[in-house]
Amino acid sequence: MPPSPRRLLLIDDDRTLCALIGDYLRPHGFEVSACHHGETGAGRATAETWDAVLLDVSLPGLGGYEVLKKIRATSPVPVVMLTARNDESDRIAALDHGADDFVPKIFSQRELRARLEAVLRRSRPSHAETAALKPAHAAPLISGDLRIDLAGHRVTHAGQPLELTAAEFAVLVSLIKSTGTVLTRAELVERARSREFELFDRSIDVHIFALRKKLGDAAENPRYIRTVRGAGYEWVGEKSGALC
Structure with missing residues (x-):
């Protein structure tokens, strides 16, 4: 049986562009729905299940970054921003608002599809990767005030x-x-994703940036993640353990 279409929500007030993107992506395995207003888009993005969201920065009503803020309050769905400029x-x-990638509005359809496919690959572990992160005993992983439920794929920080x-x-x-061990970017990709590193977007740096922000960490005075210039990253929190 053919794989199920990936559900993509497109939030952009340019109806012509939405139609062009939809016509291009549908034959490539995407089910595309479009919203043309920020508030409506935020509502659909959070109320329904999507594989990815393509979000314009400039929207009537609620701006793109505000829409993204609402999405990130409840959902980790991959979001690719469409921006009018490329500076x-x-x-x-x-990235600071929680986007997974960005594409300037002057783009080729092939590049847009490649970006979406890359975001989906990074955001969805394979069955083998998921199994590697979920040991049979499924004991939580503990590091200081972090508790990681490997089986349930849930994390709490100071109880939240x-x-x-x-x-x-x-x-x-x-x-x-x-x-206590410095991991290079390539080692992190190999251990965390088990697939070839996508050098064009330095995805590990993006994920480290996002993790630091969510943990309230600072690169200059790290409590959790230390940058070793020219080498990689090191976890400097309390040594991890497991609860029985």
Whole structure:
């Protein structure tokens, strides 16, 4: 049987662009739905199940970053931002607000599809990867005030739920399991994702940035993740353990 279509929500007020994107992606295994208003898009993004969201920065009503904020309050769904410009401030803003990637509005359809496929690969572990992160005994992994339920794919920080994407979860587990050891980017990809590193978007750096923000950590004075310049990253929190 053919695989089920990946459900994509497109939030953009340019109806012509939405139609073009939908016509291109549907034959490539996507089921595309479109919203043209920020508030409506935020409602659908959080009320329904999606494989990815393609979100314009400039929207009528509720702006793209506000829509993303609402999505991130309840969902780790991969979000790719569409931006009218392609400068550093746009890229930083998109990542800072929790986007998984960004695409300038002057793009080729093939590049857009490639970006979406890459985000989906990073955000969804394979069955083998999931099994590797869930040992048979399914004992929680503990590091200081972090408790990681490997079987349930849940994380709490100081007793509060911590919403992580699948990729962020995999990176976090890999770092904690190697407490006190510096892991290179390539080693993190191999351990956390078990697939070839996608160099074009430096995805590990993006996930480390997101983890630090969610943990309230700082690169300059790290409590959890230390950057070793020219080498990689090291987990410096309390040594991990497991509860019986």
